[in-house]
Amino acid sequence: MSDRAMIQIENVSKFYGIYKALDDVSLSIAEGEFFSLLGPSGCGKTTLLRSIAGFENPTTGEIYIDGVPSLALPPNKRPTNMVFQSYAIFPHLDVAENVAYGLKRLKLSPEEEKKRVGDALDMVRLSGLGRRKAHELSGGQRQRVALARALVMRPKVLLLDEPLSALDKKLREEMQVELRTLQKAVGITFILVTHDQYEALALSDRIAVMFDGRIAQIATPKEIYQRPRTRKVADFLGGMNFLKAKVLGEQGNAVSIDTARFGAVQLVKPQGFATSDGHVTVGIRPERLRLLWDDDRAPHELAGRIENRAYFGEVTHLTVGIDGLEQPLSMVETNNFGADDLPIGAEIRLAYDPEAFVLLAEDPPVSRL
Amino acid sequence: MTAAAFGPIAETSSPSRRRAWMRSEEARGLAMISPTFLYALALLFLPVLIVIAYSFWTQNYLEIDRTFTLENYRQALTEPIYRDLFVRSLWISLTVSVVTVVFSYPVAWFISFHGGVHKNLWLFLITVPCWTSYLLRVMSWKVILGYGGVMNTGLISMGLIDKPVTSLLYNSNAVVITLVHSWAAFAILPIYVSLQKVDRTLIEAARDLGDNRIKAFFRITLPLSLPGVISAFLIVMIPTVGDYVTPRLVGGKDGVMIATAIQAQFGKAANWPLGAALSVTTMVLVSLSAAAVVLALKFAIRRIK
Numbered sequence: 001m002s003d004r005a006m007i008q009i010e011n012v013s014k015f016y017g018i019y020k021a022l023d024d025v026s027l028s029i030a031e032g033e034f035f036s037l038l039g040p041s042g043c044g045k046t047t048l049l050r051s052i053a054g055f056e057n058p059t060t061g062e063i064y065i066d067g068v069p070s071l072a073l074p075p076n077k078r079p080t081n082m083v084f085q086s087y088a089i090f091p092h093l094d095v096a097e098n099v100a101y102g103l104k105r106l107k108l109s110p111e112e113e114k115k116r117v118g119d120a121l122d123m124v125r126l127s128g129l130g131r132r133k134a135h136e137l138s139g140g141q142r143q144r145v146a147l148a149r150a151l152v153m154r155p156k157v158l159l160l161d162e163p164l165s166a167l168d169k170k171l172r173e174e175m176q177v178e179l180r181t182l183q184k185a186v187g188i189t190f191i192l193v194t195h196d197q198y199e200a201l202a203l204s205d206r207i208a209v210m211f212d213g214r215i216a217q218i219a220t221p222k223e224i225y226q227r228p229r230t231r232k233v234a235d236f237l238g239g240m241n242f243l244k245a246k247v248l249g250e251q252g253n254a255v256s257i258d259t260a261r262f263g264a265v266q267l268v269k270p271q272g273f274a275t276s277d278g279h280v281t282v283g284i285r286p287e288r289l290r291l292l293w294d295d296d297r298a299p300h301e302l303a304g305r306i307e308n309r310a311y312f313g314e315v316t317h318l319t320v321g322i323d324g325l326e327q328p329l330s331m332v333e334t335n336n337f338g339a340d341d342l343p344i345g346a347e348i349r350l351a352y353d354p355e356a357f358v359l360l361a362e363d364p365p366v367s368r369l
Numbered sequence: 370m371t372a373a374a375f376g377p378i379a380e381t382s383s384p385s386r387r388r389a390w391m392r393s394e395e396a397r398g399l400a401m402i403s404p405t406f407l408y409a410l411a412l413l414f415l416p417v418l419i420v421i422a423y424s425f426w427t428q429n430y431l432e433i434d435r436t437f438t439l440e441n442y443r444q445a446l447t448e449p450i451y452r453d454l455f456v457r458s459l460w461i462s463l464t465v466s467v468v469t470v471v472f473s474y475p476v477a478w479f480i481s482f483h484g485g486v487h488k489n490l491w492l493f494l495i496t497v498p499c500w501t502s503y504l505l506r507v508m509s510w511k512v513i514l515g516y517g518g519v520m521n522t523g524l525i526s527m528g529l530i531d532k533p534v535t536s537l538l539y540n541s542n543a544v545v546i547t548l549v550h551s552w553a554a555f556a557i558l559p560i561y562v563s564l565q566k567v568d569r570t571l572i573e574a575a576r577d578l579g580d581n582r583i584k585a586f587f588r589i590t591l592p593l594s595l596p597g598v599i600s601a602f603l604i605v606m607i608p609t610v611g612d613y614v615t616p617r618l619v620g621g622k623d624g625v626m627i628a629t630a631i632q633a634q635f636g637k638a639a640n641w642p643l644g645a646a647l648s649v650t651t652m653v654l655v656s657l658s659a660a661a662v663v664l665a666l667k668f669a670i671r672r673i674k
Contacts, residue, residue: 082573090571
């Protein structure tokens with residue numbers, strides 16, 4: 001991964017009539033980066049990806065691919081290749097012909113073409129299946145063919161439109177590892193569109209979270225999970241306990257906040273932070289709360305009682321009621337110590353780390369018209 | 370002991386298996402289609418069998434001599450007049466099917482790819498000409514192509530010609546023009562259906578892999594719509610070989626096709642066996658040429674990619 005920008009998106013908007021599919025999106029993706037566009041369906045992530053590929057024409061803005069302004073170029077003139085959600089394997093061609101499809105234009109010698117097709121099939125571990133037809137392939141194999149067909153073109157950017165969503169969980173996790181390995185091996189910029197936050201967290205160098213046609217936050221997986229900027233981002237990336245809190249004072253980049261039952265905490269100000277009435281929202285991830293057993297002591301403790309319990313195999317999700325809090329807290333506990341056996345109504349103590357709280361900025365109002 | 374024990378089971382299993390079959394999906398399906406199947410058998414299959422039988426017999430004035438003979442086929446295949454008619458019929462029907470498919474494909478493509486929300490309206494409009502009688506549609510072409518017809522007067526008023534063109538009507542061209550128009554709707558529909566089934570992402574994938582619009586059409590859209598093209602071809606070709614009305618009305622002397630000769634044998638000439646032999650020969654020739662065309666199309670498409 002280098003510092004050179006491979007994709008530069010500048011103020012791109014896309015209107016369908018008066019509906020805003022993309023609302024002034026700007027971002028930059030580095031060469032060799034694994035970049036994910038994450039968001040719920042209808043947030044514009046696929047429209048953005050298809051704009052990079054050339055299948056959608058943004059109403060305003062410009063997209064530079066490797067420094068070339070590309071919006072005027074048709075898809076076949078762009079150095080990008082795409083793995084479609086449905087894989088789009090040509091049904092009238094066999095696997096090798098599918099992979100060789102784009103190479104025909106390059107007028108390679110038959111040996112050279114055969115070698116490149118063979119190498120591409122090796123890369124996705126499909127060697128020996130070249131003569132199979134699309135309908136004779138499993139979902140995972142079709143996905144590999146689509147990958148090989150795109151990678152054989154040696155694109156500067158590989159675009160992946162929810163490539164794993166049609167696979168079952170086990171296969172999806174396998175393919176995630178493989179995708180990541182593949183990307184490191186070929187060193188091409190990958191742009192992945194997904195609505196699965198775990199997929200984005202596990203694969204990406206950076207993630208852009210999108211809502212309502214806008215980018216809510218761009219950051220590394222760790223940062224976006226631990227320091228989500230707004231409540232919506234925090235919520236989309238997994239469980240989060242939200243608390244109303246009062247601002248006590250601001251010093252530069254830090255804000256002191258009174259979180260009532262959790263006491264006063266010092267938090268970092270997120271970008272775009274503002275408070276009109278001195279009230280703010282703070283969040284804490286369920287796994288940052290910890291059960292205290294018997295004689296365990298912690299510097300910061302709270303007493304509560306179990307209101308609900310759900311068993312998830314390796315972990316148990318607990319809902320804990322705390323006196324003086326409107327909403328019960330959710331927490332996640334591993335099952336090594338018997339959290340799965342706690343009866344509902346049991347009185348417990350929990351420990352928390354004041355550093356684990358995140359101060360969240362207000363979400364911008366939703367308007368797509 | 371074991372054999373004795375299995376004996377009775379084997380005996381009872383046969384009727385129970387039959388009962389199971391009676392309840393099966395297959396049996397129910399056959400029962401459902403049986404009325405139409407019997408109808409088709411009685412009115413389609415039997416007449417063809419009778420025609421085939423007749424073709425091996427001889428007309429003896431008013432009686433039929435039922436001794437087996439190949440004389441009718443000898444006549445049908447060797448008489449120059451019949452040979453010419455076969456060749457002309459096949460040639461006309463081939464031309465008609467090629468022209469019809471070539472004209473219909475863009476229409477079907479336009480409706481399928483650019484019909485938007487009005488696809489059904491477009492399809493509906495295409496069937497409008499079929500609301501009038503086939504006879505009337507053929508007759509109206511006489512009005513268009515005739516000596517003092519729309520075409521000639523139009524061309525004269527535009528100053529493109531000085532005097533009416535006589536080569537428009539009463540020849541094989543007139544037959545081709547009329548048949549192409551009559552059958553267009555029947556070619557557009559199957560092509561449209563197969564174009565509708567083409568996954569649009571496949572075309573995007575082709576564009577993504579470097580094809581321009583035209584290349585993507587020839588490498589993806591056309592091969593995948595081939596089933597529709599083939600059925601359109603067959604739907605047009607098979608009935609036009611034996612068309613009787615159109616050549617009769619607009620074909621004149623040069624536009625006579627085999628159906629006219631067959632009609633003459635069953636009518637004025639009163640030689641049913643020869644008429645039957647001509648019919649059977651037509652059927653065989655149509656099947657062969659249709660098969661040849663299908664194979665040629667498939668081969669051509671395989672070469673494109």
